[in-house]
Amino acid sequence: MHDWRTEADLLVERRGVEAAYKTLLMDTEAGNPTAALCLAQWRLTGYLIRRDLAEARRFYGLAAKSLEEARQPYVALLANGAGGCDRAWHQALNELQNEKIDEASVQIALLNRMNIDGAGNPTDTFAPEIPQSVPHISVFRSFLTAAESKYLGSVARPRLQRATVVHPTTGQLIHDPIRKSSFTAFSFVEETPVIHAINRRIGAATGTQYEQGEPLQVLSYGEGDEYKLHSDAMANVANQRLSTFLIYLNEEYSGGATEFPNLGFQFKGGIGDAIWFKNADKSGHPLSATNHLGGKVTSGEKVIASKWIRAKQLDISGPPSRPF
Numbered sequence: 001m002h003d004w005r006t007e008a009d010l011l012v013e014r015r016g017v018e019a020a021y022k023t024l025l026m027d028t029e030a031g032n033p034t035a036a037l038c039l040a041q042w043r044l045t046g047y048l049i050r051r052d053l054a055e056a057r058r059f060y061g062l063a064a065k066s067l068e069e070a071r072q073p074y075v076a077l078l079a080n081g082a083g084g085c086d087r088a089w090h091q092a093l094n095e096l097q098n099e100k101i102d103e104a105s106v107q108i109a110l111l112n113r114m115n116i117d118g119a120g121n122p123t124d125t126f127a128p129e130i131p132q133s134v135p136h137i138s139v140f141r142s143f144l145t146a147a148e149s150k151y152l153g154s155v156a157r158p159r160l161q162r163a164t165v166v167h168p169t170t171g172q173l174i175h176d177p178i179r180k181s182s183f184t185a186f187s188f189v190e191e192t193p194v195i196h197a198i199n200r201r202i203g204a205a206t207g208t209q210y211e212q213g214e215p216l217q218v219l220s221y222g223e224g225d226e227y228k229l230h231s232d233a234m235a236n237v238a239n240q241r242l243s244t245f246l247i248y249l250n251e252e253y254s255g256g257a258t259e260f261p262n263l264g265f266q267f268k269g270g271i272g273d274a275i276w277f278k279n280a281d282k283s284g285h286p287l288s289a290t291n292h293l294g295g296k297v298t299s300g301e302k303v304i305a306s307k308w309i310r311a312k313q314l315d316i317s318g319p320p321s322r323p324f
């Protein structure tokens with residue numbers, strides 16, 4: 001059965017979702033890894049049936065015994081416990097140790113050098129510099145090591161696509177000349193353990209929970225690219241983007257400083273340096289003081305990581321009204 005997904009869709013068409021689900025379940029229990037992978041994806045996406053991330057993780061685990069493509073999502077869900085399942089950081093690291101690919105050994109080497117506890121939480125304390133007389137902004141020097149910065153840039157590179165912004169009234173993602181760069185985002189199921197550990201480090205440095213963070217983005221600006229003056233706060237949302245954390249991943253470019261015109265402040269970090277700023281007050285009202293821009297890159301390529309942090313945990317319950 002080479003294209004299981006097409007087969008499963010045909011089964012749904014012919015016999016309905018429930019019968020298809022039961023057939024896949026029986027095949028999974030009989031040890032068919034492609035059936036397990038299909039169910040993992042259904043449970044993850046909320047395609048046809050209810051999103052259930054604990055079940056998705058279990059099915060990815062069964063599929064991962066023989067299917068390479070199931071391994072990365074399985075390890076991601078073990079490491080972050082997304083959807084309220086128990087985090088199994090140690091097991092995620094064991095899975096990584098058993099991978100034969102170079103990417104896994106790069107990650108093991110980076111993780112071994114991190115100051116983290118047995119659950120992947122940083123053991124360091126973070127003491128930001130507060131730029132003199134500039135409210136709302138903190139600077140974290142050497143927040144990432146050079147090797148961590150390089151890792152983020154290199155896992156992002158093959159995934160980069162043209163950046164989008166959220167349309168203020170429709171809420172849809174659109175291309176807009178206000179944000180001219182390439183970007184990628186690592187959703188909870190795409191996070192590697194190294195990315196997850198960095199996300200937990202951002203949580204610790206900002207006093208926020210991992211679950212409040214939107215997926216970590218990596219942005220690449222080529223010559224002439226820029227992110228024009230904007231606010232990261234959103235219009236009319238219940239769960240506001242209260243703050244933004246930016247990490248500078250390289251230095252080989254001219255121009256491209258992050259500027260806060262209303263504060264008379266600009267910042268261009270060295271490799272691994274980070275800044276954190278508030279976008280809204282506690283009740284979610286946007287703060288125009290921190291409107292900012294990523295200046296035009298005049299030569300070379302600027303690469304940064306960016307995380308928007310919400311007031312509360314992100315809702316990852318998946319599409320509503322799915323059966324079982």
Ligand SMILES: O=C(O)CCC(=O)C(=O)O
Nearest residue numbers: 227232257258293294306
């Ligand atoms: O590129 C920059 O310096 C700014 C990026 C930014 O504003 C954002 O990611 O929200």
Ligand SMILES: [Fe+2]
Nearest residue numbers: 231232244292
């Ligand atoms: Fe921004």
